[in-house]
Amino acid sequence: MARIELYDTTLRDGAQREGISFSVLDKLHIAQKLDEFGFDYIEGGWPGANPKDNEFFQHAAGLCFKKARLVAFGSTRKAGVAVESDANIRALVESGAPVITLVGKSSAPQVEKVLATSLDENINMVADSIRYLKSLGRTVFLDAEHFFDGFKADREYSLKVLEAAAEAGTDCLVLCDTNGGSLPDDVSEAVSAVVATIKAPVGIHAHNDAELAVANSLAAVRSGATQVQGTINGYGERCGNANLCSIVPALKLKMGIDVMGGEELSRLTDLSHFVSEVANLSPDPFLPYVGHSAFTHKAGLHVSGLSRWVFAYQHIDPTAVGNKPRTLVSELAGKMNIIQRAQEIGVNLSPKSPEAQQLLERVKKLESMGFQYENAEASFDLLVHRASPGYVPPFNLIDFMVIVEKLRRPPIVACEEEEMMSEAVVKVRVGGEIMHTAAEGSGPVNALDAAMRKALLPSYPALDTVTLTDFKVRILEESTGTESLVRVLIESTDGTDEWHTVGASANLIEASWLALVDSLEYFLIKH
Numbered sequence: 001m002a003r004i005e006l007y008d009t010t011l012r013d014g015a016q017r018e019g020i021s022f023s024v025l026d027k028l029h030i031a032q033k034l035d036e037f038g039f040d041y042i043e044g045g046w047p048g049a050n051p052k053d054n055e056f057f058q059h060a061a062g063l064c065f066k067k068a069r070l071v072a073f074g075s076t077r078k079a080g081v082a083v084e085s086d087a088n089i090r091a092l093v094e095s096g097a098p099v100i101t102l103v104g105k106s107s108a109p110q111v112e113k114v115l116a117t118s119l120d121e122n123i124n125m126v127a128d129s130i131r132y133l134k135s136l137g138r139t140v141f142l143d144a145e146h147f148f149d150g151f152k153a154d155r156e157y158s159l160k161v162l163e164a165a166a167e168a169g170t171d172c173l174v175l176c177d178t179n180g181g182s183l184p185d186d187v188s189e190a191v192s193a194v195v196a197t198i199k200a201p202v203g204i205h206a207h208n209d210a211e212l213a214v215a216n217s218l219a220a221v222r223s224g225a226t227q228v229q230g231t232i233n234g235y236g237e238r239c240g241n242a243n244l245c246s247i248v249p250a251l252k253l254k255m256g257i258d259v260m261g262g263e264e265l266s267r268l269t270d271l272s273h274f275v276s277e278v279a280n281l282s283p284d285p286f287l288p289y290v291g292h293s294a295f296t297h298k299a300g301l302h303v304s305g306l307s308r309w310v311f312a313y314q315h316i317d318p319t320a321v322g323n324k325p326r327t328l329v330s331e332l333a334g335k336m337n338i339i340q341r342a343q344e345i346g347v348n349l350s351p352k353s354p355e356a357q358q359l360l361e362r363v364k365k366l367e368s369m370g371f372q373y374e375n376a377e378a379s380f381d382l383l384v385h386r387a388s389p390g391y392v393p394p395f396n397l398i399d400f401m402v403i404v405e406k407l408r409r410p411p412i413v414a415c416e417e418e419e420m421m422s423e424a425v426v427k428v429r430v431g432g433e434i435m436h437t438a439a440e441g442s443g444p445v446n447a448l449d450a451a452m453r454k455a456l457l458p459s460y461p462a463l464d465t466v467t468l469t470d471f472k473v474r475i476l477e478e479s480t481g482t483e484s485l486v487r488v489l490i491e492s493t494d495g496t497d498e499w500h501t502v503g504a505s506a507n508l509i510e511a512s513w514l515a516l517v518d519s520l521e522y523f524l525i526k527h
Contacts, residue, residue, distance in 0.1 A: 004221060004251060004259050007041040007174075007203065007229040008034050008244060010275060011056075012073050014235035015045075019281065024055045026278050031060065034232075035068040037271055038260040041099060043071040048091030057095040069139070072097035076104045076129040079117040083132045093136060101174070102129050103143040104165070107150025108157040119157060123164045130168035139171050141227075143205060147175040148182040151190045159197060166200040172227050173200050177216060180209030180239060184219040195224035203227030206242040208234060213242035218250055221257070232275040233287065245272045245290045249321050262320070269322035289321045296326040298337075326377075338363070341377075342384045355387055362387075370476050370485040370504030370511075378492075378499035378522040379515070385525060394524040395456060397517060398427040398434065402444045402509055424451040430459045445471065445512045452520060465494045466523050468516075473508065490515040494523060 011027045014020070022030070027044065034042050044060055045053035060070055072095040077086040092100050104126040105111045111122045126142065133140045142165045150158040162173050175191060187204070194202050204220035204227070206213040217228050228251075234243030245268060251257045252265060272290040276283045285292040295318040302313040310317060318324050326344075338359045342349045349356045362383060363373060373380040385391050403423045424447035425438045435455035441447030449468065456463055470491035475484045487504045488511040499522055503514030 002226045004257050005040040005203075005227040006038075006244065006248065006259055007043065007071070007227055008039045008231065009043040009073075009205075009229055009241065010034070010231040010235060012043045012045045013237070013241050014231035014233075016237040017235045017240065017279075018237075020235060020279050022279070024052055024059060027056050028059055028063070030232075030275055030278055031065075031068075031070075032063065033271060033274055035063075035065040037267065038264045039068050041071050042068045043073050043101060044097065046073050047095035047097075048074070048088055054091075054095075057097060061096050069099050070097045071099040071101055071141075073101045073103070073143075076102050076125040079115070079121050079125060083128045086129075089129060089132065092133070093138075097138075099139040099141070100133050101141040101143050102126070102133070103145050103176075104129070104161070105146065105150075106144035106158045106161040106176075107146035108154040110146045110150065123161055126161060127164045127168040130165055130170050134169040140169070141172045141174050141203065142170045143174045143176055145176050146178045148177045148186060148190055149179060151193075152186070155193075159194070162194060162198050162200075166198050170200060172203045173198065174203035174205050174227065174229060175220070175225070176205040177207055177213075180207030180213060182206075182210070182212070182216055184212060184215045187216045187219045188223045191220045191223035191225055201226050203229060204242075205229040207236065207238070208240045208242065209238055211239070213240070214246045214250070217242045217247050218255070221251065221255070233272055233284065233290075235275075235279065243287070246288050249289050249316070253316055253320060265320060266322045289316075290323060293326070294318070295323055338384075341380065347384050347388060359383060359387055366504075370487050371502055372487060372489075372504075373502065376489060376500045376502035376515075376518075379501045379518045382501075382518055382522055382525075394430075394460065394521060396429040398429060400424065400426045400448065400451075400513060402447060404444055422447040424448040426451040426455055428452070428455050430456065444509050445516065448509075448513055448516055452516065456520065460524055462494075462527055463520065463523065466492055466520065467494075468519070469493050469498070471512075473511075476504070486511050488512045488515045490519050492519040492523070497526075499523075 011022065011030060015022050031042050031044065044056055047053055047057055057072065072092050074088050074092045077083045077089055083089055105115050105122050108119055111117060111119055115122060130140050130142065144162060147158055165173060173194065175194065177187065191202060202225045204217050204225045206216040217230065221228060228247055230242035230244040230247055232244055234240040248259060249265060249268065251259045269290040273283050283292065288294055295314055297313060314325065338356050339349045339351060367373065405421055421440065422444045423438060423440050424444065426448065427434060427436045437451050437454040439447055439450035439454050441450050453463060468490055472489040474487045476487055485504060485506055486508050487502060490501050492499055499519070501515045501518035501522065503511040505511040505514065
């Protein structure tokens with residue numbers, strides 16, 4: 001099979017996702033990371049479309065890529081305009097990019113209804129633009145927009161557009177499923193027809209509106225496409241683009257196509273998280289290959305099987321893409337879940353040990369009381385440690401009290417101002433000393449947190465780095481109204497690691513207290 005080229009369009013097509021707004025510096029950082037990873041082409045944006053993209057290409061000229069070639073994206077000349085006079089073509093040339101991707105219509109209905117020009121003029125627009133840019137020494141790709149829909153509507157015209165582009169000297173005919181609604185069989189049929197009739201390399205650019213962008217991209221490769229376009233994490237307009245974080249390992253590990261080395265592939269998860277961080281989006285935990293939950297196992301049968309064979313319930317070795325397996329513990333767990341998770345934190349339990357069975361029974365009992373450990377690994381890890389002989393907790397709880405009152409202030413103008421005040425008092429034993437402290441806070445949980453820190457910081461100053469980043473409350477039994485059980489999940493960080501803890505009770509303050517104490521104790525035993 002011919003070599004497959006990888007073309008990334010995160011900086012242009014990916015940036016069209018709702019909620020993403022890359023700065024110029026963001027785009028430069030991502031471009032450098034993509035080059036380090038081994039992509040062949042990096043599409044930087046649309047010169048002339050906005051000042052940000054113009055500035056990007058100015059700065060990108062100074063980047064020294066190891067492998068990748070920078071691509072500028074734009075449209076063919078406008079109808080009735082000479083190619084040398086077209087402003088868009090001029091902007092593409094002035095970008096300095098060595099590779100240019102031109103978007104041109106390859107669907108007769110799109111030409112007539114959207115472009116509002118003749119079918120012949122559209123072909124001339126495509127051919128003239130490619131021929132002109134090739135005369136300037138640029139590598140030119142045609143992004144054949146709406147190709148698959150056009151192929152269904154008027155096969156002869158769509159192929160005629162591609163033939164004209166090939167004769168004009170295009171370096172690749174990129175067939176675009178612009179509306180993202182094609183099926184893999186449709187893609188295979190169309191790609192095969194193009195490969196059989198037109199003498200030019202073929203590429204694929206798929207959108208994910210029918211959740212088939214990755215499948216369509218792989219089907220295109222099977223049918224002869226030699227360039228695959230997509231974005232990191234599948235970012236893109238509407239439902240997104242083909243996800244390169246799924247396509248790359250599928251090509252290499254499933255189809256045996258050596259698109260990159262194993263070392264680069266083993267950093268795929270890091271690349272995915274890097275781009276999501278720059279985009280200011282939370283990583284999707286359920287993405288294939290690179291998601292936090294991609295190799296997470298909850299059912300006891302699965303965990304038991306994995307303990308015997310790594311591929312029992314995993315389609316690849318997670319380390320091949322820089323990920324790792326995780327074991328969840330819940331009421332669905334078997335004893336092997338307990339043992340496997342304990343081993344992950346350095347505690348060895350024998351399948352026949354009473355501790356393993358006791359832990360399993362303890363988890364199931366607590367989950368029946370409202371606790372949930374599959375999203376609170378830190379709290380479960382503490383259950384394991386507390387069940388270990390010889391475990392000495394960093395502190396012991398004795399008592400706590402929370403006061404919430406409304407303070408009435410002097411009247412201001414014609415209305416009265418009232419303020420809620422929370423105060424917490426805690427009593428804990430640290431070593432041989434009992435610490436009895438009090439603190440105020442903006443709410444009862446904040447007050448408890450402040451009082452606990454005041455008691456523990458003299459002995460554990462590292463706690464100063466810990467902050468609570470998320471606090472979730474879920475009502476478990478709505479039918480009982482204000483007497484309902486509530487579950488509290490707390491997310492904490494020390495600036496480097498994150499961990500999650502849980503508490504449950506019919507009393508919201510107690511549930512919060514349990515989760516808060518677990519968070520602090522977990523940090524201390526980890527450090």
